[in-house]
Amino acid sequence: MALSGVEIFKYLPKTNCKKCGHPTCLAFAMKLAAKQASLDACPDASADAKKVLGEAAAPPIRDITIGAGDKAVKVGGEICLFRHEKKFFNPCAFAVSIKSSEAGDAAAKKIEMVKTSEIDRVGQKLRVDAIAVTDDGGDAAKFASVVKQVVDGAPGVPVILVSANPAVIEAGIAHCADKKPLICGATADNADAMAKIAKEKKASLVVSAAGLEALEALSDKVKAMGVEDLVLDSGARKAKDMIEQYTIIRRAAIKKNFKPLGFPIISFAERGDSLSEAMAAAIGVMKYASIIVVNSVEKWKMLALLSLRQNIYTDPQVPMQVKQDIYKIGEATDKSPLMITTNFSLSYFIVRGEVENSKVPSWIAVMDNEGLSVLTAWAAGKFTASKIATFIQESGVEKSVTTKELIIPGYVAVLSGALEEKLPGWKITVGPREANQIPTFLKGRA
Amino acid sequence: MALVVPKESYSGKIYEVQLGSGAKTVTIGGANALPFLGFEGTFPHKPAVALEVMDIAPEDWPETVKKAVSGASASPVQWAKFCQEQGADMVALRLIGTHPDQKNRSAEDAAKTAAEVAAAVDIPLVILGSGHVEKDTQVLQAVAAAVRGKNCAIGKAVEENYKTVAAAAMANDHKLIAMSQLDVNLAKQLNILLSQMGFAKERIIMDPMSSALGYGMEYTYSVMERIRQAALLQNDPMMQTPIICDIGLNVWKVKETIAPDAEMPEWGGLADRALAWEAITASGMLTAGADMLIMRHPGAMAKAKELIADLM
Structure with a gap:
């Protein structure tokens, strides 16, 4: 729970030494409470203070980085429900799904689309952020071959490995173990095996359950097994369920500091029709999804979705600027x-x-x-x-x-x-x- | 630690506004929770989508949308019937031809067109002036009288002409669209001014000023979210009017809906891109709390309606 300035003040040395750059310890405490300063600036903070304040300062929603290198994406870490309250910090990542059954030409085509997806918009470079290799037949070798195709074909692009079968994930992760993939994921049936893989490979892990109660239980269980970087899938697929469940998750995390749901959300917006899919994805962009998986990434569609994301994640306090x-x-x-x-x-x-x-x-x-x-x-x-x-x-x-x-x-x-x-x-x-x-x-x- | 679903306690509710006469009336508003949060409130009416019709041929419209209405757009009456056939909840007649820079059509001509359109369809009618502050006062007075009894939404009343426009709507039993410029306080102020002159706030539909995806949509989005919070959480009666978003007008003048494939190859095909631009803009406005949209492309409208069904 966030502490007030006065509560934080109790843990400070109260020497008013000014080494932190603030005139008094109380002034520094106020800055800490407003999250405009870091405790690191105080050279004399006690271990006790660091522990208590560190826990209090932990963001209500954990931030998670997927992938390694300069194309890695950081998601989560949000602190508010409405962008006008402060701002949304880490833009949601768009991932295109490539199924095992698309191995070969179909996969190659999607990989090429990801590689050529970058556009420049109001000075920002935007692109498809990740690829979700998706098991659709339980064939571990085939899945692994698509993972290899993706890693070779789109070097550096973060990978999400989607299968409920730990053996399939094992086969796939062999090709990207050093690239911090996101495993998707743990269910009530496979949690032990999936958590073990995630821990070994230092990968982040999606916990998937139907409904929020089951999700909360699974999140607690997996965390107790030592996996810290979790992503939530509540099973919402219909737009109504997305907006409701994601709102509850975000509110519980931010307003109640409810730790089991204090993680980024992954949203599967896949639809048969591409524009319908774009509209479902749009709901995710606005209402709290941090990773959005889609079937296709046509240029027109990504232009619209990336523009929407840019609009929503713009800092409301800093006006958008056009180039002189x-x-x-x-x-x-x-x-x-x-x-x-x-x-x-x-x-x-x-x-x-x-x-x-x-x-x-x-x-x-x-x-x-x-x-x-x-x-x-x-x-x-x-x-x-x-x-x-x-x-x-x-x-x-x-x-x-x-x-x-x-x-x-x-x-x-x-x-x-x-x-x-x-x-x-x-x-x-x-x-x-x-x-x-x-x-x-x-x-x-x- | 068991999850207790964190629910808001709302003290306010959006007014219900009924439009149209006869069998096919449409009611909007009535929500008592933030948009689409069915776990903590009720939404008696789904957002309505109006398709736009103009009193002159849509020569200025970009090709993609011009083509989509080309079979009917030569006459406002045909065009309005076409909208009804396409499944629009309402027809929005924009009397752009009355603008002095356009055809400078007279108020009488505009009134005649409005009456003809009203007679041709049985779904509710939204009637908009050209946006010319002075001319709109004459045009909307004549029009409001000509469609008396049809329970239309008439607009837009703005700060500079609200008295005349509201009086015309009031005298002929219509609802009023009141537009302010992208600001929570201005929106509230206009509703207060209208109430002070005796126009019932329960008969107002608020237009916070729309913008297109990529062109300031985030301003409209946040203004609307703040209006809805003031209405429901702070129970502000001056913010509880339903919200209308006039999106086609803004969407179909940005480059993304106009630039041909060859000019912007990195943007993908124009036809899909333009349709997506209006549809995704609609998704943004709906998520922020729009009770009613005005759109131009029947295909984009169909997608917006599909999303509304998916959200309810």
Whole structure:
């Protein structure tokens, strides 16, 4: 259970030595309670303090890393139920399922799709995160051959081994034992054997049960056998069960600090139809799944799911930013209008949308203002005449727009005089205050 | 240590709002728990999906969605019937042709179109202006009178014109869609202003301002989650109106629904991508608490309805 600042204070040396960088032990305790400091900063903390505070500081949901190397993915470690309360930290991993029966060409095709899945979105590189090799006939040799095909074909991509048969898992893990795979997994019937494999190979382990009571019991049992890195599968497959059971798991872990369910969730969203599958996966993205297994990873589908994940896992306190640049909208020429706005993604999206609506080819100069909107950036002194002038001069936009006219947002009309001084030879035009007036404004000029 | 299912105790409930007249009315709202949490609340009505129709041909729409409605979209009446055949719960008529930058159709013409569409279908009707603040006041007044008795949802009332639009809805016994700009407090403020002028809050449907997947959807999503929490956990009567999300409008202007295969090969095929964009946006809004969606592509609507069935 999380401790309050005063409770933490009782365990500190109370010397106010300032070595931790805080003026008093109480101030440091408050920072610890707010999770803005680490006890490591206190050189004189007693062993007792470290034990008690360490337990209290353990995240309500354990974080687990699957795979090794630079493609390893960390999931779990979440601390809230709603993204507006703080943020969601570790984006869920998408894994494509490759079945034993797909050994050969079908598997090769999926492996290739995973390898070429990377896209760049608002500055982030996103891709299919993992491959779930799935036993669908109980044939250990065949399963192992697919694992080998995956490990050889997509080096470094984290692997999930899916079978209820310990012998099949043994055969498969032989090809990826040093790569921290996730074993999926332990059931009430095979828990002893699976826990033994996971322990030996230092792999993480999914515990699967139908319903939360059975899941809790199995989680406790496997943990008692010495496997710490667990992932939960409550058996939910229908969207209704996913959203309900995952909510209960997340709430129990975060609000009640209920340890047996304090682990990341794996969700099997597989559906016959690919878009139906995407929509089931979407529920997992929003409502607490940390690993989502799908049958297929077409480019259109991953673009939508990865964009959704990026939206949901964005820090609500830090505005999404667009790259500083001069953006060309439509078939803009050197005579097309040039407008400037800030790099707050919403400002840019809305301005861009309205410019596109107007059907008037244009240029949008997006200036880096640390993601602030126009008025906020202006008020904070980050959208001033001299800063805009520097940006415009350094951007080289003069080469593509010969009219030397810059349209500024109506809300900062006050800047126009100073801008004309700082940008000799440029004409500054005051545009509309609101983006929805842009089409009328642009068409009126045409 | 045995698990005790951690349930929230909700003190509030979303108002039930009925739309339409005659046999095929649709009721939305009524939830007394956060979206789809059946283990701790009841959801008497499933979210409804309206398909969008316009009073002019959809020339501006991207190819994928234009093609999907091409057999019917030449006439608003045909188009509305087509929506009903496709299984839409409602028809949403957007009078975009009245916008001065469009065809600048008169309020009388718009009223005529609305009456014709209302007569052509028996599912409930949502009637939206063009979004031009001044013109909408004239258009929606005429339209509200022309479809009197049909119990439509009329909108959108915004801060700048809510008095006139609400008066038109009130005088003709319609429900009202009130839109604010992506902010919990603004949404509440508009509901308060409407109540103060005598418009019953139980007749309002709140539009928190939608956005498309990848283009600010997370803002709408979190605003909606916060509105729903205020309504149910803090029992705020000004937040307990059902929520509508006007998603087709936003989705079908982003690059992901427009860019041809050849331009963005790393994005996959346009037809699938565009459909997925509207469908996944719908999944986000439903998860955050939407009681009603306005969509454009019949195929995406079908997927949204399939997901709703999977969630209930």
